[in-house]
Amino acid sequence: MFETKSLMVLIPALPLAAAIIVGLLGRRWLKEYSHVPVVLALAGSCVFSLLLLKDISNREPDAKQVGVEVTHTLWTWAAIPAAGVTTPQIKATPNFQIDITLRADPLTCMMLPMVTFIATLVAIYAMGYMHGDPGYWRFYAYVGLFVFSMTMLVSVSNFALLYVFWEAVGVCSYLLIGFWFEKPEAAAAGKKAFLVNRVGDFGFAFGLFLIWVSFGTLNFHDAGDVQGVLGQTLLANPARYAEIITGSVALAIPLLLMVGACGKSAQFPLHVWLPDAMEGPTPVSALIHAATMVTAGVYMVTRCSPLFMLDPRAQLVVACIGGFTALLAGLIALTQTDLKRVLAYSTVSQLGYMFLALGTGSLAGIVAGMFHLFTHAFFKALLFLGAGSVMHGMHHIIDMRRFSGLRRVMPWTCLTFLIGSLALAGIVPLAGFWSKDQVLAAVHDRAHDGGPFVYLYYSAVLTAFLTAFYTARAFFMTFMGPLVVPHEVGDHAHESPPAMVFPLVVLAICSIFVGITFDHSLGDFIVRTPSLACTLVAGEHGLEHHFHWDIAAISTVVAVLGIAIAAYFYLGDRRQINALTRIMQGVRLYGLSNRKFFFDEIYHVLFVLPLKGLAALSYLIDRWLVDGLVNLCGWIPRAVGAVLRNIQTGVVQFYALAMVLGLALLIGTLLVWKVG
Amino acid sequence: MSLDAIKILTPELIVILTATLIYVLGAFLPGRHWGRVAMLGLIGAAIALYCTYEYRFWPEGAQAPLASVEIKGPIAVDLFGQYIRWLALLVGSLFVLTAQRPSSSTPAAEMVGTLLMSVAGTMLVGSARELGLLFLGLELVSIPTYVVLYLARGDRASQESTVKYFFLSILSSGVLLYGFTFLYGLTGTTDLVEIRQILLAGDDTLGAGRLFGRLALVLIFAGLGFRITAVPFHFYAPDVFQGTSNLNAGLLSVLPKIVGFTALVRLIAIAMPGYEVLAWRVAIVLAVLTMTLGNVLALWQDNVRRMLAYSSIAHAGYMLIGLAVGLAANMEDVSSVALFQGIGSTIFYLVVYGVSTAGVFAALTALGEPDKQVDLLDDLAGAGKTHPFVAGCIAVFMFSLAGLPPLAGFWGKLSLFFSALGVDAPTGGDTSDLRKWFLALAIVAALNAAIAAAYYLRIVGVMYFRSPLTTLAGEGGRGARVALTASVVLVVLMGLAPGRLQSGANKAAQSLLPAPATPQVAKLP
């Protein structure tokens, strides 16, 4: 029905068009109907993405090709031509040329439907959630712009364009975090996100410079006689990579790219912005800060995996950053009382999982990371939307200590949140189980050889336990127990409107089935991506499927254990503690005879306090060391400026004096320093 | 020669005649017909623009009509001159539009006419090939500037800014002229082409003349450093910007930079072969000082114009990179690629910077009212809500100045950085040192770009994330709005398709030197 190339253009074009329409007409004319163009466009994009997926999955790589790829050049964007003269004596510098080229390959085709599908559901959800907000049209314009940028990010075929849309999604994220800009925290959070991301972008940009200097092009694909960085020619002959980039450059390029990925995907030490980014509207948290934009780093590392394969140290760094972040964020999530913040730290932790998988440097690991990205998008979006539903019902109160037992007033939300929680915790047969299993298996494979991966494996298992614990804790605190609602809400606690429940249900169904459905097929599909299909990454054998019973068993046990302990504390004890508190107020000595009270104290001292301490320590490191470094970097130029501004005295003759002084210095130097 | 010269100078003549006409009409027009005066200026600029189109430089083969005009004289007929002319007319028209509604104490005819005169001066500098004419062109930019500075507001601050600019400007003119003196003394001619030939041939008539040459180089750098606001010749900029109107601040941050860089290219990069080693080192030192100082001081400012003054200083630093590249590359070979890339990226950056800056100041003008301007950063608070269109445009300009893709400023910075990274050791020469210097320069520039983002975003943040403190009138006139819209369209267009402009700049840079049919360069002993 549609040609591949027109599909590739239509997918990003529709959201862009919708964003422009809403941006121009929304304020005056569309007003509360601003969602119409965006929802329609996103749904259209989603359909086209699926068509494209079908198209690409039907293609088989021919003999000359590594993997499957389709590229479509729209126009030449910029050209900094080397001057026309080239004489034999002059080393011709290559033209710096950027073509607007879209590409479709399995990796892109995996990302596109996921992004557009979740975006569509979030847009529908926001119809209920954002209803009546004065910036309704603005919200939809931003969302359209974001989806355009994100779809472009995954479909462009050039590092420069990747960088452009990398920034573009950052800008959209900035705008959406600061959406309620009258609120000081929101403005500050937007700024923080932007600034921390700049640090990452700085590294990324330097990585791009190095790539350009080494390869002479920024293209992924081959164009004419220019051999792309990830083009067929180089992939077919991976030995050339080692000739082009050698020594420290081979290490520097992946590390600099990883710095960029750390910024965008909120990895240690640049993870600090993501929890604060929860100041934005909850649909935004679900779409941008859980499912799509934050995975851009993972996507980019996967896309560039041939570059990461060149130096094992780079892989180790990626794995260590991932593993450490996963553990750190898991620990912090234990003690958070803000529902959205628990989920935010959980996102950081799960992204760490993905990087850990990518860092194994095996095809199975990369596939596992992408698979986890895929499943995580569904259940994390579900959880966030569920949290948003709670917020909607609780009049924007999200502190878990102020409500409980909401299962009675919000049955749909409760049910879908439960499914999401179980999926996140990794309970059979929900989505999280299958992907987490693959990740653990990939790490375990590397741990056979000993070395740091052994520790990474154990920390990953520990993280799985923590994940189950804090997820269950959040669920129990919110939905179980006696019905408590904040007094601001009064009797108005209610289930959310159908526009919000519908996406929840759809996502819940997806969270149940995407794992088991795509367990093998997703891997088989994306290994045909050129970057992954080359022998450098795929090795001799390609992808092999094993189901690791031992690992599945361990992860299940760990998850169940986590849930059980959470249940013990937050189902039973909370009631006990509440009752106890009341009794203790009346009868002082009675408490001593209550054995449960002792247990509680012992557990508290033995278990909760150290963890809490550890969590607090992590938080402190986070707060003072990392934030402090970031602040220091911002402080230095200001301090220099404070000193230098003293020369601007306002007296003309001082200025003239300084000018002549500069002149005298220049002349004096040229007399002494006899160059030229 | 004279008839041909007149033909070639048609655009300048038209602009000057329009200005004169405006002066004359100003004496007869009763009341305040500012709209008409600005319209007249605009028509003049448009006709002049059409005349430059006669020597269009977009199509490939269009150099032919230019080459056929063989003129030995003070006017260079090359694409470089055309590019500068075209740029001057473009930003000049934007400024004329912005000037459509001056304050009630400003005599509009004098204002607009004088403004056009300085545009004519800029155009003249673009194609001047002789020391005397070059000097007059520079003065034809700065003398009108004194006048418009004074006429802008008619209050104490504007008087102060005029007096500051006046004295420092005549000091710098003196220094520049002293540099001209030594250049003339070195070679015995005022014609830049002849100077180049004499220096290339190595028969400068003074025995130990190299000392004179170096002296000339440094003095010229110092004199023109004032125009381009290079540190330490930048001092006037923040004070003068603060004390004058938004329109004048825009004028001051664009036109002197254009003439300064044009003159530097013509005088140092082209006319003084054999002195590049000193020249590129001076340029690098100035570049590092200039961009760093501009950026760190901009972090502290609360006055919008003052902040933008420091920003304009920083941008001069970026542009000096391109000049340094051009100078360093020239060392080896006339036909060197990097020479053209360096100079080409500098003039491309001039376009990008000029349009963005003209846009910013047009927007600030539009937000204020004729007798009360937008001064402080606080005045802009909440503009995102009260004036969404203008605020959005300012945000675009800020992002462009900060160098965020995909706006024009990004390409400007990118081509500068690439030209710096493209400096390569010439074959056989031991200049590994050279590459290192330029790598360091690129890194410093990148760091500076990161610092700069902080204060550009601060403006955006103030507009969008704060609630208004004062009410912005938004009575700057329709002209300012049109100028602002035109600039924003240009910035976005240049961001989406900068290719032709870049290749145009490169071709312009190539046209500075005769085709490399005879690439032999006699090295000086």
Added chain:
Amino acid sequence: MLEVQLLYNYLVIGALLFGIGLVGLLSRRNMLIMFLAAEMMLQGVSLSLVAFGRFHNDWGGTTLVILILTVAACEAAILLALVQCLFHRTGNLDIAVWHDLRDANQPKFIDQEVPGDDAAKPEWPTLTPAGIEPEVDADEALEHRIHV
């Protein structure tokens, strides 16, 4: 004199004039004197230019000096108008008055000590009176002439 010696001497005189003008421009606080000093710098430049022109047997130097003369005239015109207005506003010609525009944290410039009017009444030469001594009208003593 020999050509080279002539050139040498003129260049040094030019440099001296440039330097003296610089001192005046940098130190003197009267705006008109500052302008005179700046013109003196241009004189130095002109001398050097003419000397170079003669040395090279070329007209370029002379023509450049003529152009400099023109520009100096233009600058003088602007300056005089400007000084008129500035004087009208502040009542003096002090350049240091004009420093309201400066970086926000900078203190105001204040003279350390303003010297008093130390111009003692000079003794004017007087003619030996001859004939009948004229009566001096006190009102006719023109105070302002004392200091020119």
Added chain:
Amino acid sequence: MSAAALLATTLITPQWPYALAALLFAAGMWLLLPRGAARGRRLGAGVCLAGLALLTLLVHCGMVVACGEESCDVKWLPALSTSLGLGEDFVFLTLAAVTVASAIASVTFRKPVYCAIWFALCLMGVAGLFLYQGAQFLGVATIVVYAGAILVTILFVLMLATPEGHAYYDRLSWEAPLSSVLAGVLVGLLTITTASALTTPPTGDKPAAPAWLAAKTTDAYHAERSKNILNDNHLAGIGRELFSKHLIAVEVAGTLLLVALVGAVAIAQSIGPTASATKRDS
């Protein structure tokens, strides 16, 4: 070679007398500049004079101080010290002395009117120097344009502005020591540059004239010059040059004058009732 050694070789040998002269000049300028009280002005004049005299010896009389291992001796460059005649020398030296001395006076006198008058004298000197060079037109033009037009107008404004003629700001200088030292350094640097460019220091006993000098001393060269720049029809030569090669420049100069005229009128017209009286005049 280290930077310090470079500095030493560049600045100390044979250029140190120049540095000394410049330094004396700077010190004299500082003493001469208005500093509140009038003390030390005579000393300043003396120091300044000493510096200038040293400079004259070095530049005009071709004195070279060559330092050996143990002692320094003074030598004279024959190529430079040869003069064509005592009378001519005297005329030149007088003109130069008048010019420089009145220049110094014109920036150091406290009363602005005196400054302007000294400046007029300086202009006379410059005009004389122009004439001495054979630049007749410039000599006349300087007097007509500067002394006749600009200076008289400035005097006029001065009279209007400060009739009593002794304001506090005329008796104070801004950063006098720094600016005079800076100017001294600049003069020194320029002189040293000129000296090293134009003269070659004597090697051994016999000071050698620069080889390239020969070209400028030939009869043919002089003959050509007397046909060109030192022609009897000097004015005609300038006119031809100006209106052929520099025609465009002349036109631009005309434009510039127009702008200045209009600008000056526009500025002068703008004096309104807004003027506030923040008088700091004593």
